[in-house]
Amino acid sequence: MEPNLSTFEYQRLLNTAMDIGHFLLAAGAETYRVEESIQRILYAYGVKHADVFAITNNITVTMTMADDTCYTRLRRVYSRSTNYQMVEDLNNLSRYICRERPSVEEIRKQIQEMQKKKTYPEWAMIFLGFGGISMWFTLFFGGSWQDAAVAFVAGAMTRVMFRIMEYLHTSSFFINLSCSLMVTMMAVQAVQYGLANNSDAIIIGTLMTLVPGVAITNAMRDMIAGDLVAGSMKGVEALLIALALAIGTGVALIAMGGV
Amino acid sequence: MEVFLPCLYAFFSCAAFSVFFNLNRKWMPLTCLGGAxxxxxxxxxxxxxxxxxxxxxxxxxxxYSExxxxxxxxxxxxxxxVGILPLVPGGGMYYTMKYCVSGDAQMFMETGIHTLALAGAIAIGIVLVTSLVRMWKVMQTPKMFYKEKIRQEDY
Structure with a gap:
């Protein structure tokens, strides 16, 4: 029953499994999901032993064959974002692989097709995504409809600024700091000009786009699963972002005399 | 109405976040329902x-998520x-920072500790449910668990 691949085929399989792990990690999956997926895929093809170690930006795999030869791969993951469509598809793919054991060619073809899938266009991200989040959260935190309108504009501007600074390879700490600075200034200005009346709600609502809610949740889930290194890395990342937001908002409040 | 409107806002906030996360449109109503x-x-x-x-x-x-x-x-x-997002204590964090900036030490401590308590409550809630589900999963499939243990020992 065990499929008998050639040595070359096994190396190709290892690389493909690494690709799956890489894309999972880059799309914002938890660390234990990445480790488990790679391990299960390799075991499904009759590898004697597979050791996987993944943290937030690095995957290391050593696979040991029946004749005691070993292959090791290390993969760095540089850019990460949240793309749950990708996580879902890759999860289905790795289940399919473990069940059907398709050829390596077919797996690669499916991954390529997955990458071609359309994501939301940038205008939807700006207006529906960031603008929408800011608007609804401002209402949620007790703002009026005028406040929500100001927050919508501020949220859209946040996305534009975020993308520009990301394009210029600015550090995430500085991006968050300057975005929160801009948002606070806009909110306080809007209240001063009488466009809105609750600057607190606007600031909280708009900053929800930047608050690291997912990082905290995933850090918690990693910690429970026993991945202490990955969990604390994500926790520190969340803490740094929160610090940047606090500094940016605080400086702007002092400068604008909003305190 | 006092209960209904915030839940509606929470629902739409989650919907906007699912656009941001590029979530499959098929699951969008269900995830947003979780937040509400x-x-x-x-x-x-x-x-x-x-x-x-x-x-x-x-x-x-x-x-609900499990x-x-x-x-x-x-x-x-x-x-x-996505469901947890409306609970993230953004307001608490903001007011803590505001009291810190305005030099109101007592309110700063009070709000800060309250915010930490809220974050801790979320953490404990997730830990509790996830751990129980893990135990239940192992109890459901003892064979799989056994097999994996063997694999680790024969190395």
Whole structure:
């Protein structure tokens, strides 16, 4: 029953499994999901032993064959974002692989097709995504409809600024700091000009786009699963972002005399 | 109306976040319902104690996510991260910072500790449900667990 691949085929399989792990990690999956997926895929093809170690930006795999030869791969993951469509598809793919054991060619073809899938266009991200989040959260935190309108504009501007600074390879700490600075200034200005009346709600609502809610949740889930290194890395990342937001908002409040 | 409107806002906030996360459109109503459900539970139970309300809401969202993930056969994170978002104590963090900037030491401590307590309540809620589900999963499939243990020992 065990499929008998050639040595070359096994190396190709290892690389493909690494690709799956890489894309999972880059799309914002938890660390234990990445480790488990790679391990299960390799075991499904009759590898004697597979050791996987993944943290937030690095995957290391050593696979040991029946004749005691070993292959090791290390993969760095540089850019990460949240793309749950990708996580879902890759999860289905790795289940399919473990069940059907398709050829390596077919797996690669499916991954390529997955990458071609359309994501939301940038205008939807700006207006529906960031603008929408800011608007609804401002209402949620007790703002009026005028406040929500100001927050919508501020949220859209946040996305534009975020993308520009990301394009210029600015550090995430500085991006968050300057975005929160801009948002606070806009909110306080809007209240001063009488466009809105609750600057607190606007600031909280708009900053929800930047608050690291997912990082905290995933850090918690990693910690429970026993991945202490990955969990604390994500926790520190969340803490740094929160610090940047606090500094940016605080400086702007002092400068604008909003305190 | 006092309960209904915030839940509606929570629902649409979650919908906007699912655009940001590029979530499959098929699951969007269900994930957003999780967020609205959590906030509803908080409003109903959190009348006496904020922290207890947050804890109860987190437990409900986590259980809802685990059930829905099994029903739809997708990873749990999809439902959990989006559903938890309305509970993230952004307001508490903001007011803590504001009191810090304005030099009101007593209110700063008070709000800061309260915010930490809320965050802790969320954490404990997630830990509790996830750990129980893990135990239940192992109990359901003892054979798989056994096999993996053997694999680790024969190395």
């Amino acid at each position: 459900l959590g906030w509803f539970i908080y409003l109903v139970i959190g009348l006496q104690s904020d922290v207890y309300g947050y804890f109860a809401a987190t437990v409900v969202i986590a259980v 059930v829905m993930a099994r029903v739809c056969r997708v990873p749990v994170t999809l439902f959990l991260t």
